[in-house]
Amino acid sequence: xxxxxxxxxxxxxxxxxxxxxxxxxxxxxxxxxxxxxxxxxxxxxxxxxxxxxxxxxxxxxxxxxxxxxxxxxxxxxxxxxxxxxxxxxxxxxxxxxxxxxxxxxxxxxxxxxxxxxxxxxxxxxxxxxxxxxxxxxxxxxxxxxxxxxxxxxxxxxxxxxxxxxxxxxxxxxxxxxxxxxxxxxxxxxxxxxxxxxxxxxxxxxxxxxxxxxxxxxxxxxxxxxxxxxxxxxxxxxxxxxxxxxxxxxxxxxxxxxxxxxx
Numbered sequence: 001x002x003x004x005x006x007x008x009x010x011x012x013x014x015x016x017x018x019x020x021x022x023x024x025x026x027x028x029x030x031x032x033x034x035x036x037x038x039x040x041x042x043x044x045x046x047x048x049x050x051x052x053x054x055x056x057x058x059x060x061x062x063x064x065x066x067x068x069x070x071x072x073x074x075x076x077x078x079x080x081x082x083x084x085x086x087x088x089x090x091x092x093x094x095x096x097x098x099x100x101x102x103x104x105x106x107x108x109x110x111x112x113x114x115x116x117x118x119x120x121x122x123x124x125x126x127x128x129x130x131x132x133x134x135x136x137x138x139x140x141x142x143x144x145x146x147x148x149x150x151x152x153x154x155x156x157x158x159x160x161x162x163x164x165x166x167x168x169x170x171x172x173x174x175x176x177x178x179x180x181x182x183x184x185x186x187x188x189x190x191x192x193x194x195x196x197x198x199x200x201x202x203x204x205x206x207x208x209x210x211x212x213x214x215x216x217x218x219x220x221x222x223x224x225x226x227x228x229x230x231x232x233x234x235x236x237x238x239x240x241x242x243x244x245x246x247x248x249x250x251x252x253x254x255x256x257x258x259x260x261x262x
Contacts (some may be wrong), residue, residue, distance in 0.1 A: 036184070078143055111198065114149055114160050119151075124164045125187045132168060132169055136177030140168035146186055152200040158228050163190065192242045204244045207237055 132140045146165040151158070167186045169175065175183025191200050210216040218234040225232045 066180060085238050113233065114151060114198075118158060118160045120149075121161050122162050122164055124166070125190060126166055127168060127187050128183060131185065134170040134173065134178055135180075136170065136173045138170055138172040140164050140185065143169050143184070146189075148189070150192075151198055151199075151203055152205045152212045155206065155207050156228075158225075158230055164255050165189065193247050194240065197243070198239070199240050204240055208241060208244060210240070 049110060089241060093190065097241070121205070127140075134140055144167045146167060148163045150161050152161045165187045167184050169184045170177065175181075191202060199207075207218075211218060212219055218237050222234050
């Protein structure tokens with residue numbers, strides 16, 4: 001009887017020891033998984049620091065990197081920063097005590113005139129013939145014109161489109177004979193994708209196609225325009241792309257509605 005009890009006690013002890021070993025194994029497996037996660041994190045951080053120290057200074061993407069989505073974040077990045085990509089990051093924002101001083105000393109952006117060496121294509125938007133007659137019976141006399149210039153591109157040639165809107169007035173009555181119309185008449189300006197913008201719709205389409213279809217970053221397009229004698233910064237083209245995307249939003253929503261309807 002005593003031998004049977006000793007065997008039973010030995011079996012119970014073995015079961016307890018087996019459960020203890022299983023618990024220890026589970027704990028070691030969990031600790032091993034945590035250590036592997038930390039090791040992967042440290043390897044990623046090490047690779048990131050190596051890339052910051054020894055990586056490329058400008059965006060020269062390989063074939064594999066072109067598949068990464070960070071290529072299409074350039075517009076938002078350039079719009080949030082005035083500094084070029086190859087310069088050091090901007091300083092942290094100033095505190096409230098220095099905001100007023102910075103506002104006084106900040107230079108206002110100036111629009112540089114388009115190069116005079118570029119060819120001009122005049123597009124005259126004139127009044128209809130019936131509107132060139134004053135109510136007093138005398139014809140309106142051309143006294144000047146309103147002109148505006150927008151940059152256009154015809155690959156690989158760059159040109160400037162001058163929109164000319166002649167102004168008319170009556171020298172006989174000086175507008176007193178026709179109170180229903182202004183004294184000086186001029187045709188309304190044409191509709192534009194970016195109102196009062198410097199870029200024409202053709203130039204916007206050219207930049208967007210080169211960037212999003214041909215994977216040509218804006219800094220490379222900046223160099224191409226410089227070779228053509230036109231100075232266009234990455235920041236300016238980034239603002240144009242954001243404005244063009246906002247103007248095309250109704251068309252995008254209409255296409256999405258059509259897709260959802262099917």
